[in-house]
Amino acid sequence: MRATFFSAVLMAAAAAQAADLTVTVLDRNGKPLPDAVVLVDSSVQGARPAPVLEASIAQEKLRFVPAVTVVGLGAKVSFSNLDSWDHHVILGVMGAGGVYVDPGQNTQFRLAGRVSGKPAATDSKVLNQPGAYLLGCHIHGSMRGHIVVADTPWAKLGGEDGKAVLQGLPEGPARVRIWHADQLVDGAPTTVQVAANGSAVSITTQISPARKKRPAGDPYFGG
Numbered sequence: 281m282r283a284t285f286f287s288a289v290l291m292a293a294a295a296a297q298a299a300d301l302t303v304t305v306l307d308r309n310g311k312p313l314p315d316a317v318v319l320v321d322s323s324v325q326g327a328r329p330a331p332v333l334e335a336s337i338a339q340e341k342l343r344f345v346p347a348v349t350v351v352g353l354g355a356k357v358s359f360s361n362l363d364s365w366d367h368h369v370i371l372g373v374m375g376a377g378g379v380y381v382d383p384g385q386n387t388q389f390r391l392a393g394r395v396s397g398k399p400a401a402t403d404s405k406v407l408n409q410p411g412a413y414l415l416g417c418h419i420h421g422s423m424r425g426h427i428v429v430a431d432t433p434w435a436k437l438g439g440e441d442g443k444a445v446l447q448g449l450p451e452g453p454a455r456v457r458i459w460h461a462d463q464l465v466d467g468a469p470t471t472v473q474v475a476a477n478g479s480a481v482s483i484t485t486q487i488s489p490a491r492k493k494r495p496a497g498d499p500y501f502g503g
């Protein structure tokens with residue numbers, strides 16, 4: 281009797297479909313919000329996608345490229361300087377207000393400018409703390425980048441259209457969290473139902489993307 285009950289539960293679990301959840305993130309004016317990070321939690325049993333454990337970020341034309349990177353806990357993130365002049369990588373946990381929580385704990389290294397015909401200077405760091413990290417450079421104050429170390433296997437960077445497709449979610453209830461570099465306070469999570477054949481949801485946030493100004497001395501600023 282007992283065995284039958286448990287095998288029935290197992291069969292039900294095995295039958296749960298993995299589905300896609302498409303999340304469209306909107307700003308406070310209802311417009312698509314580029315570069316939002318969508319994090320989804322599910323406590324429904326089922327397979328979990330493998331976390332992203334490697335990523336590369338370039339320093340190119342006075343920018344971190346990509347500007348936002350999403351990885352899993354314990355990921356090794358590599359940095360390469362593609363410019364012909366030196367850059368720093370200042371890497372630290374970001375707190376409220378978009379500043380370093382504790383600058384004394386930051387990782388800092390300098391990457392020499394690239395010499396033509398030679399490989400770019402590269403260094404890397406393993407990130408063992410979940411949450412948002414801020415990237416900067418001592419020489420170029422306008423250089424900003426972010427890394428989100430996800431505490432869930434379902435984490436994706438949204439595109440220019442505000443859209444992120446989270447794959448392999450178990451059918452059933454899930455909780456959606458949004459992270460954005462210009463977010464002033466964390467919004468409340470949104471509860472969604474993931475259907476067996478996939479679901480889509482739009483989430484309007486209170487985020488207004490910071491108006492980008494051309495930083496002094498940044499000839500490459502493109503808006």
Ligand SMILES: [Cu+2]
Pocket residue numbers: 366367368417418419420423
């Ligand atoms: Cu720099």
